[in-house]
Amino acid sequence: MSTASTSRTAWPVELQAPDIEPYRAGNTGVPFFWTFVAGQPGPHVMVTAVVHGNELCGALVLDRLLKAGLRPARGRLTLGFCNVSAYLAFDPAYPTLSRFVDEDFNRLWDKPKLNGSRSSVELARARAIQPLIDTVDLLLDIHSMQNPTEPLVLAGACQKGLDLARRVGCPATVVVDAGHAAGARMRDYGFFQDPGDPRASLLVECGQHWERGSEAVALETTLRFLLATGCVDRPAVAHWLGPEPGPQRVVQVTQPVTVRTGDFAFVEPFVGMETIPRAGTVIAHDGDAAVTTPYDDCILIMPSRRLAVGQTAVRLGRVVDG
Template identity: 55%
Template sequence: MTQINIPNEYSVELETPDIEPYAAGNTGIPYVWRFGSGLPGPNVMVSAVVHGNEPCGVIALDWLFREDIRPLCGSLTLAFMNVDAYHAFDSADPNRTRWLDEDMNRVWDKEVLESDRTSIELERARRVRPALEGIDCLLDIHSMQHLAPPLMMSGRHRKSKDLAARVGVPERIVGDAGHAAGRRMRDYGAFDDPNSTKTALLIECGQHWEASSGALAVEATVRFLAATGTIAQDRVDALDPVPQQSFYTVARAVTIESDTFTFAQPFTGGEVLPDAGTLIGHDGDTPVTTPADNTMLVMPSKRLWKGQTAVRFAVPDRPG
């Protein structure tokens, strides 16, 4: 096991649902379920717990099972991903089990999946990969290290921002290209192909263990399923009105190049800094500054290791 020794400064407000009732699956892949409608329509997937210490997605999937949600058209796949890390979760040390061997959300390059490398997370990704092949729309549910406004990470292409707008929550939508350390599941295959209609969203529901992250995970899932036509719109009509959304695009992901990275202030994410050139921190001796006016900081990390993303700089989209 790769140790992640990061002190926890937040209360664990969420209870972690028992996923053993879902262990068998019905796809030949443990913890992966697929329900068909028998009618033409999109093949939709909702995935949770790619990171073992992010229970909000498990709460959303558990809710879908308990509510007996079934697709009106196409198919609905529900997948618990990094189940070994989730089973190892300990609320007394909740940062430790984000993964066991490596970050499962950095292994989704075809070359990596088909390589000779091995790890707990990579083997699970290989096992789950066939379930992804026919998916038209994916919602991958995550949460964040810090208390910060929730985000919908839409990837690089307009098709995903358009789907995020139809989902309607959360308030901030961020287009980005991922991380230098490896490819995310939401960028796998045709999801990241501008010429394909297949698309994916990754929602960051708030701080990992705050109660509101579980509630948002459920709401966003319901809205996503309605936006894709998988469930009836009347499920959404009963929800509160959505806020006015704002759209950003990542102008730069700061990949750590030295052995030491320090932030200039205790940033938590979501801060919008009005002036270009504002000092954010130092990568070794190199100052790191914002690239433009009104730059939003996206998920400054506690994992300040060489090769990892320290923070992403997002700028507002221009009208039109």
């Protein structure tokens, strides 16, 4: 199990992890993955949860949709719980400890790792899920964050991801990003990051891991994703929908800050989306080196408390569209 922290969280656990045991059998050949096929043609749309075992909001949404018997109006809809071993180890008294079992499931999605000989709990699960991912046209991967930061949708580096995020319409901030130095996320897998391939993916960060509001963000984003993809018709989900979303802003990640020494520390307890007005402002120290903002109005995106060498400490970005 992850030993990223052995202390109790500073944030209260307001969500209760749903029992997903009823979904173990699946109907896809992959445990905990369910696929439903409509009579009308359309894309294969997938929504995934618990890529990290202590991120509960996605599990709550999939549990709700499965219990309600939601079915696609066209195409194929797959709902799946990913890192189940980590999720089943979740303990609300020590909620940081079940992010993963052996390694981060969301840094494994490149062909050399998936096709290699190395083994772990997460690699075994990713390899089992990969054949399903290979059939997907449009993916939404539901996540949450360490800190109480405003919700974000991560659209990747291709225009098709940004276009999909705009069709979904929420959350209000879209982040255009190229991923992490430590490894590829599931939303970055293969064809999703090929600008010449129409298949696209989004990753939504719904707020702090265990705050009650993250479930509402996850549900709203999922429903609007299903509508935007044409998978469902509005009457099927209208009773769950919130108000129509307002305008979005687009933040372009220009560079990640990757931890290089065992002595990395931020100068303030940043939680994310802070705008630093002046270029050259020191935001952290990495050993003897100062980490500074490269331009005015630099936005800090998802600063991490997991500051291990080779991991992303924070990503730096700026608004490129209103």
